[in-house]
Amino acid sequence: MYIHYNRDQLILPMDLEILIPTHHLCRIVDLAVEKMDPALLVSLYPGGGRPAYHPKMMLKVILYAYANRIYSSRQIAKQLKENIYFMWLSGHQTPDFRTINRFRSERMKDVVYEMFFSIVDLLRQQGLVKLEDYFLDGTKIEANANKYTFVWRKSTERYDQKLEEKFRQIVASIEQVTKEDEEAEQRLDFQEQLEASPITSEAIEDVIEQVEERLKKEPKNRTLKKAKRQLEQDLLPRKKKYEEYQEVLGERNSFSKTDPDATFMRMKDDHMKNGQLKPGYNVQIGTEDQFITGFSVHQRAGDTGCFIPHLEQFAAYGRPLPKRVIADSAYGSEENYAYCEKQKITALIKYNTWDREQTKAWAKEIGRIEHMTYDEELDEWICAKGERLVFVYERKQKTENGYESIKRTYRCTACAGCPFQSQCAKGKETKTITVSLQNQKQRQEIRQRLATEEGMATYRKRQIEAEPVFGQIKHNQQFHRFSLRGLPKITLEWGLVCAAHNLKKWAYTIDPHRKKKKKTRS
Incomplete structure (x- = not known):
């Protein structure tokens, strides 16, 4: 005896929406796109010619595909004919892979930030983010380029x-x-x-x-x-x-000759940080409760110089700057501290020696300037023995972003016969230090902020913010390499990845099955 089976029998209802769970990801994608400003997507088409597929439908399909780690336009076109969730989002329309790729790489590249920030505003309305604390971090992702055409x-x-x-x-x-x-x-x-x-x-x-x-x-x-x-x-x-x-x-x-916008950077290919130079981009994100609230793409390998251009994206799109920025020592520079002070941003950003200062070995390095005392009135530094380092000269130094830093050099004239000479002056006849007084003042402020209980608690939270998001995108979503070429298109693709991540996490937070599992475990 078998359950009745007839492949040709008509089954009701025929509406696909009945088959989609209430809190399914595709419903979140549909809601997010429908809440966007209609003028944003309508502006993508100048008009004339054959009627185009509706940009809302195209964007829904692409965002849902990226949330399900489908990045190939051919695979997206295939899903539109086989997957009921794609069919429901597209209204049974089946654009081919060329149309999908053209919409993604040409139409969307000029409005990717507006699209992304529209989703962030929706998350704020839902109470999922407050847009106050901004946890910043970066990673490198390989470009779609031949690694030997350098x-x-x-x-x-x-x-x-x-x-x-x-x-x-x-x-x-x-x-x-x-x-x-x-x-x-x-x-x-x-x-x-x-x-x-x-x-x-x-x-x-x-x-x-x-x-x-x-x-x-x-x-x-x-x-x-x-x-x-x-x-x-x-x-x-x-x-x-x-x-x-x-x-x-x-x-x-x-x-790279195959993607001239890509720069050769050292990629960490495994957990032991073994890697090689490959063409890629330095992508930056800011997170809050593991939601991405800001992103940018850069051609420079170092994170230090990406800090200000990243935050300037907010002003470029009429967004308010975050109240606090939390980042690791890769962003701790005089220029970045000065920018935060100018923009009235509270910086919880370590400088490069902060972690070493917490160790016992640090106290033995008496030649460090942190162990000296500055006499502001005489403009002199006093070493561990009590001898003075007098001012010799100063020079100006400019960064890649045009920031001018003043470096002052001081020299001790009483090093001869000093018992600490070998340890302090490193075997040289005289002890010489070069320091930026502005940066020393900034470091003192950072020490005071991180010394508070609130400051350390906020900074410790950084470990469960941006880094797990990169793990989710790279490992779980299998996004290791860009599909498009050129900085504008790469920015678009990374924006789609970030938007898809937010939508997927939003769907996860409201999933009733997840809440039942939590109650069962407790």
């Missing part, structure tokens, strides 16, 4: 220098020919031209033109023929290539 700044500059030397030799040979000419007025004064302006591709082209003019009068001159051939076929193409590389590099040290 271009390095130092190599480019070295090859370019060799090219200029060869160019000068060729010009010298041409000069020798012109000097042997009896008609002085026909000489080509190349050396004067080279000294007047730097060697560029335009300068090489000018020399080629002059050589061509000379060859019209002396068509059988082998030296000029050889010089023209070398300039046209070798030096000029390479010079244009190096100039193009320098333009793409900008302030970076490397880039």
Whole structure:
């Protein structure tokens, strides 16, 4: 005896919504997109031509796909024909993979931040975030680029220098020919031209033109023929290539030929931090209760220089800055502290020696400036023995973002015969320190904040904020590598990942089955 089975029997109801649980993720995605400003998505289309798929439907499908770790446009198109949740979100419409990819990479890239912040505002309305504490952290994600198509700044500059030397030799040979000419007025004064302006591709082209003019009068001159051939076929193409590389590099040290916006960074391939240099991007996120409340993508490997550009994204989109920023020592710099002070942000950001200061070994390092006393009136530092380090000179130092720091150098004149000389001066005759007084003042303020019970409790919370979110995205969602290329598209893709993470966590927090499990465990 079997349960009745008839594959051709009509079954009611035919509405797919009946089959979708009340608190399912796809309902959260549908709600979030429907709550967005309609003008935001309508602005994506200029109008005219064949009617397009509705941007709300397309965005719902892509967000739900990213929340289910489906990042391929071909796989998304496949799900629209096989998965009832995708079918319900799309209203049974089936755009092909080209349409999906075009909408994702071209239409959405200009409004990704507005879309993301719209979801954050919805989370705030639901009481899931307060947008007060901002836990900042970063990680590196591999670009969709060949890791062997690298271009390095130092190599480019070295090859370019060799090219200029060869160019000068060729010009010298041409000069020798012109000097042997009896008609002085026909000489080509190349050396004067080279000294007047730097060697560029335009300068090489000018020399080629002059050589061509000379060859019209002396068509059988082998030296000029050889010089023209070398300039046209070798030096000029390479010079244009190096100039193009320098333009793409900008302030970076490397880039990939398959994705010029990607920079080579050291990736941590396993838990032992073993890795290699690969083309990638430095992505930054700010979290609150493991919801992502801000994101940005950067081409520089270090986190220190990403701090201010990351927070400036808030002002660019009319968002209020967070009241407190909590981050690790990678962000602890004079420039970042000064920015927080200017923007009236309470910074709970460790500096690079804070953890070492908590150890017993730190107390034995008497040569450290932290163990000295500053005499503000005389502008001198007093060492552990009581000797004074007097001011010698100061210099200004600029960061990548244009911040100017003043470094002051002090030197002790009474180190001879000091019992601490080997330990304090590291074997040198005199003890010299270089310090920024502004940074020392900032560090003292950070020590005081982290010394309070509230400050330490807030900072300890950082360990269960941004880092678990990266673990969720990289391990559980299997997002290890970008699918698109170019910084604008990479920013879009990371924005979709962050928005999908928030929607998935939102659905998890309201899941009644999760609450039942908690009660059972307790």
